[in-house]
Amino acid sequence: MENKDEFYSNLKTKLEEFQKWPSVYMFKFIVPGDLKKVAEVESLFNTDTSKVSTRQSSTGKFISVTAKEVMTSSDAVIAKYREAEHIEGLLSL
Numbered sequence: 001m002e003n004k005d006e007f008y009s010n011l012k013t014k015l016e017e018f019q020k021w022p023s024v025y026m027f028k029f030i031v032p033g034d035l036k037k038v039a040e041v042e043s044l045f046n047t048d049t050s051k052v053s054t055r056q057s058s059t060g061k062f063i064s065v066t067a068k069e070v071m072t073s074s075d076a077v078i079a080k081y082r083e084a085e086h087i088e089g090l091l092s093l
Contacts, residue, residue, distance in 0.1 A: 004085075008078050015074035025071040028093040029084065033061050040087045041065045044080060 019025070027045075031037035033056065042052050042065065050069040057063070071077050084090055 008081070011081075012074045012078060015077055019074065021074070022070055022072045024068050025077050027065075027067045027069070027080065027084075029065045029067075030062050030091040030093065031065065031087065032089040033057070033063050034089075037087060037089060038063050038065060041067075041084065041090065044083055045069050 029041050031041060038054055045052055045067045046069065050067055052065065052067045054066075055064045069080075071080070081092055084092060
């Protein structure tokens with residue numbers, strides 16, 4: 001399995017190849033079914049300019065969080081993912 005630096009390097013390459021900046025980028029995360037975790041994810045995004053939605057799994061054990069925000073560059077996207085890394089139990093998709 002690749003380390004985080006390799007993962008982000010590969011992600012940057014793909015983002016530069018397939019995206020034009022600035023553009024709306026969709027982030028998808030899954031967190032344990034804990035509203036505090038959802039709030040932590042939501043706090044990563046600007047509530048005035050981002051669209052954040054949540055959906056609970058059928059068992060209630062997990063909550064998916066989707067956020068759409070205008071990002072200025074691939075580096076800004078990667079910075080957001082790195083910021084999210086500290087949230088315990090978070091899975092980035």
